[in-house]
Amino acid sequence: MDTFLTILLDGLQFSSYLFIVSAGLTIIFGVMKILNVAHGSFYAWGAYTAAFFIGKFSDMGMPDALGFLIIIAAAVVVGVVLGFIIEQGILKYMYQRDEVLIVLATFGLFLVLEDIILIAFGTDPYFAYQPMALLAAVEIGGITRDVYGLTLIGVATLVAIGCWWLLNKTKWGTILKAVIFDREMGISMGINVPLVYTLTFIGGAILGGLGGAYIAPTISVAPGLGTEVIVLSFAVVVVGGMGSIAGAAIGSLIIGLLRAVAVHELPQVELFVVFAVMAVVLVFRPEGLFAPAKPRKI
Amino acid sequence: MFNDKTSKFLLVAGLLLILGGAFAPNWIVNQFMFGFSRALAILGLMVLWRTGLVSFGHAFYFGLGAYAVAILDIKLGVTDVFLRLIAGALVAGTAGFLVGFIMRNYRNIFFAMLNTAISMVLFGIVVKTEALGSTDGFAISMSTILGVSPETKYPLFVIITLVGMVAAILVNYYLKTTFGKLTTAIRDNEIRVEYLGFSVAHAIHLKYSISAILAGGAGALMAMSLGQVDPESMINWTVSGELVFITILSGPGNVIAPFIGSLVFEVLRTYAFELAPQAWQLIMGATFLTIIFFIPGGIWSVLEKIGGKKNDK
Numbered sequence: 001m002d003t004f005l006t007i008l009l010d011g012l013q014f015s016s017y018l019f020i021v022s023a024g025l026t027i028i029f030g031v032m033k034i035l036n037v038a039h040g041s042f043y044a045w046g047a048y049t050a051a052f053f054i055g056k057f058s059d060m061g062m063p064d065a066l067g068f069l070i071i072i073a074a075a076v077v078v079g080v081v082l083g084f085i086i087e088q089g090i091l092k093y094m095y096q097r098d099e100v101l102i103v104l105a106t107f108g109l110f111l112v113l114e115d116i117i118l119i120a121f122g123t124d125p126y127f128a129y130q131p132m133a134l135l136a137a138v139e140i141g142g143i144t145r146d147v148y149g150l151t152l153i154g155v156a157t158l159v160a161i162g163c164w165w166l167l168n169k170t171k172w173g174t175i176l177k178a179v180i181f182d183r184e185m186g187i188s189m190g191i192n193v194p195l196v197y198t199l200t201f202i203g204g205a206i207l208g209g210l211g212g213a214y215i216a217p218t219i220s221v222a223p224g225l226g227t228e229v230i231v232l233s234f235a236v237v238v239v240g241g242m243g244s245i246a247g248a249a250i251g252s253l254i255i256g257l258l259r260a261v262a263v264h265e266l267p268q269v270e271l272f273v274v275f276a277v278m279a280v281v282l283v284f285r286p287e288g289l290f291a292p293a294k295p296r297k298i
Numbered sequence: 299m300f301n302d303k304t305s306k307f308l309l310v311a312g313l314l315l316i317l318g319g320a321f322a323p324n325w326i327v328n329q330f331m332f333g334f335s336r337a338l339a340i341l342g343l344m345v346l347w348r349t350g351l352v353s354f355g356h357a358f359y360f361g362l363g364a365y366a367v368a369i370l371d372i373k374l375g376v377t378d379v380f381l382r383l384i385a386g387a388l389v390a391g392t393a394g395f396l397v398g399f400i401m402r403n404y405r406n407i408f409f410a411m412l413n414t415a416i417s418m419v420l421f422g423i424v425v426k427t428e429a430l431g432s433t434d435g436f437a438i439s440m441s442t443i444l445g446v447s448p449e450t451k452y453p454l455f456v457i458i459t460l461v462g463m464v465a466a467i468l469v470n471y472y473l474k475t476t477f478g479k480l481t482t483a484i485r486d487n488e489i490r491v492e493y494l495g496f497s498v499a500h501a502i503h504l505k506y507s508i509s510a511i512l513a514g515g516a517g518a519l520m521a522m523s524l525g526q527v528d529p530e531s532m533i534n535w536t537v538s539g540e541l542v543f544i545t546i547l548s549g550p551g552n553v554i555a556p557f558i559g560s561l562v563f564e565v566l567r568t569y570a571f572e573l574a575p576q577a578w579q580l581i582m583g584a585t586f587l588t589i590i591f592f593i594p595g596g597i598w599s600v601l602e603k604i605g606g607k608k609n610d611k
Contacts, residue, residue: 035407037539090587099406100352104546105590107539111583118576231418231535238411271422279415283400286408 005141007260013149015256016156017215021229022236022248023159024207030243031180031200033099034091037106040230041113042082042205046212048121050074051221054128067131067217074213079206082113087201092194110226118223125222132217148217155214159207163245176200180243235278241288250290302474304552305467311554312463316456327455329568331523333561334462336544339516340556341469342509343545348473349505350485351405354538355413358420359390359510361533363517365424366390368436368527379441379457379522386518387511394510395503402503414535421533435528438521451523458519462557465512470553472508477501513541543586549596559597 025039053070086109094102135147167173179186179196187193212225236255240247255274262270281289319327339360346353363386370376370385397416404412424430443453472478480501483491488498521527531537548559566585570578593600 035411093591100410101590103354103407103410104352104542105587107543108583108586108590111579111586115577115580115583119580123576227534227536231414234411234414235418238415242407268426269422271425272419273422275415275418275422279412279419282404282408282412282415286404
């Protein structure tokens with residue numbers, strides 16, 4: 001029973017941060033048709049920025065609770081600054097080019113951003129345990145869990161609800177859906193598509209940064225952080241169906257829980273199982289496991 | 299059939315390089331060995347790129363080739379350079395042929411992603427398996443040539459250059475056959491190709507298998523040149539990215555391009571690393587973006603312009 005609960009909570013926590021990151025990736029793909037390799041860098045930038053300032057503020061004797069504010073601020077600043085620069089400076093000029101070529105361009109960006117991290121933050125790892133220490137631990141069903149990890153599940157749920165609300169209950173959501181469905185028709189209806197693109201990219205980048213910033217207190221923030229996360233989020237969006245928020249949620253639950261089971265029961269297959277699932281889904285349902293049937297455009 | 303300008307150039311350049319290599323200092327020979335080993339994989343990716351397919355996972359075949367050499371060395375003590383090369387190409391080629399049955403139905407992002415998935419499956423297995431060296435990988439003993447163990451690395455350089463030369467001439471010939479010419483045609487309009495009476499699936503399957511064989515051979519040669527294999531520098535997705543990077547850098551214009559592109563990459567990386575060890579990826583990434591934006595035809599298109607299009611295609 002204890003093992004089961006541990007696996008379940010580990011899995012949910014892992015799914016949660018995967019979902020936050022992948023939601024950003026999938027929104028960008030859904031609206032702009034860009035598979036953004038540099039998304040891994042947003043994650044890494046979020047983690048580094050948060051860890052750096054949490055450490056700094058703690059050294060200055062500020063209350064540790066400020067950490068949570070820093071996490072959110074780090075995500076927003078990273079998303080807005082990087083997202084804006086990259087979309088306006090580079091991607092804007094690539095929309096007419098081949099989809100695959102844009103993937104390659106974002107790979108180039110990924111390399112650039114990885115090194116700017118090294119230059120800005122150095123190669124030594126950062127530890128920003130303060131917010132985690134602040135919330136201490138709690139006992140659930142006989143096992144001890146740190147509360148910080150549990151709040152991650154709450155944050156992911158909030159992100160999911162927020163995305164759903166934005167897409168289905170606001171004017172912005174309607175505009176987004178119009179652009180996703182038919183970009184040209186959207187333009188002719190008077191939608192400012194370039195603005196929608198910029199905002200979407202920034203929004204996706206903020207989510208990528210949030211994933212990194214929120215996970216930062218639980219890990220040692222070290223170089224190479226973004227490299228692993230980006231392929232994992234690729235696996236998530238592929239399993240759930242690229243461009244769908246619900247898909248990202250289902251994908252991250254499947255990948256997260258599977259990985260937790262693997263880590264506890266058979267650690268050798270931890271990575272294998274994730275990508276095997278990704279490959280199998282691509283082979284049998286390339287559009288994703290739960291992708292809705294699409295109306296055909298003539 | 300081999301008396302076109304490209305083949306002749308390859309023959310002459312190859313022999314001149316082999317001659318020159320005898321007098322060149324060690325570090326130059328090394329750069330050429332790494333460059334030309336990798337160029338073999340680029341040759342295959344170039345064929346796919348001309349067809350409009352970009353694989354973000356050819357490190358799978360590269361890694362298979364490299365690890366075939368390592369496993370043969372450790373389990374069976376095989377050190378012969380030709381046996382190693384053939385084993386690498388064969389293992390990767392077989393895998394590529396089998397995977398090709400699925401892969402030939404995929405295009406664009408899905409093609410890139412499925413390749414990534416498969417390569418990461420191998421990465422996941424190797425990283426977590428002690429018997430396969432885990433994250434540390436293996437050291438590989440020096441290659442012997444027909445029973446003789448060479449004093450220097452020069453003989454291996456000669457073999458790599460010869461293999462590269464022969465492979466390039468063969469691929470050049472293949473691209474001139476009718477089936478080989480189905481590259482740009484497929485990229486532009488698959489339905490028309492089908493109407494002309496060709497099977498797009500078969501054409502892509504063959505090209506994919508060729509690229510797998512070449513990538514496997516490249517991995518085997520690279521393992522021998524480096525004297526070691528490890529998953530991070532042989533199988534991880536960043537390696538696949540690197541291979542695609544060199545393909546774009548080289549340009550699809552000619553089978554000579556991958557060799558020039560790989561050398562430029564090797565030199566660029568060495569110098570970038572010496573100049574700014576913290577920022578070499580930044581320099582590479584910026585170069586990559588510049589190529590994508592301003593020189594879509596790669597280095598080859600620049601050379602063509604300088605040469606006033608005297609070189610034949």
